[in-house]
Amino acid sequence: MSVSKFRTWRSARALAFLAVVAVLSGCSSLQGKSDEDVQGKPIDGAVRHSFNNEAVVGLWRSAEESRQDGDFIGAFRELRKALEIDPADPVVWSRLAEMALRLNKPEPSEKYAERSTQLANGNNTLIYRNWLIIQRAREINNDIEGADQALRKANQFRP
Numbered sequence: 297m298s299v300s301k302f303r304t305w306r307s308a309r310a311l312a313f314l315a316v317v318a319v320l321s322g323c324s325s326l327q328g329k330s331d332e333d334v335q336g337k338p339i340d341g342a343v344r345h346s347f348n349n350e351a352v353v354g355l356w357r358s359a360e361e362s363r364q365d366g367d368f369i370g371a372f373r374e375l376r377k378a379l380e381i382d383p384a385d386p387v388v389w390s391r392l393a394e395m396a397l398r399l400n401k402p403e404p405s406e407k408y409a410e411r412s413t414q415l416a417n418g419n420n421t422l423i424y425r426n427w428l429i430i431q432r433a434r435e436i437n438n439d440i441e442g443a444d445q446a447l448r449k450a451n452q453f454r455p
Contacts, residue, residue: 348382349381351378352382352385352388355374355377356374356378356388358370359372359375359378359391359395363391368395368398371395372392372395372399375388375392375395376392384415386412386413386414386415386417386419386422387412389408389409389411389412389415390408390412390426392408393405393407393408393426394429397432397433400436402434403433405429405430405432406430406433406434409426409427409429409430409433410430420453421453423453424450424453424455427446427449427450427453428446428450430446430450
């Protein structure tokens with residue numbers, strides 16, 4: 297790889313990582329509420345979502361507290377419990393993918409993001425988020441070509 301191509305790829309990778317962080321930080325919600333500001337407009341980068349099960353809401357809240365405290369293992373455990381209750385929730389799968397990534401477990405992270413995408417039902421913001429997670433997981437595994445492919449796929453769903 298030439299120096300200029302490496303620099304271009306490195307810059308694109310840094311921008312993609314920042315995009316992942318921005319999207320990930322905007323993805324949380326509780327039952328009956330979506331990620332909206334007081335005027336009802338979506339918060340930038342957020343995924344609209346509400347939960348139908350009180351137990352899942354409690355586990356989500358606990359996972360979010362753990363995540364915000366930097367306890368990614370605790371967040372991961374709570375999200376796994378939530379998926380035992382509602383295994384078809386694409387947002388919980390996506391957050392689980394993020395936690396696996398933060399725990400430096402790129403293979404399961406990619407698998408969870410793929411599952412979330414399968415369940416996303418046309419939610420382009422969530423699909424975009426999942427492809428960015430997959431891109432980062434592939435980068436961690438030094439799969440440069442796969443990471444580039446995932447980034448191209450993500451851009452097809454960019455909100």
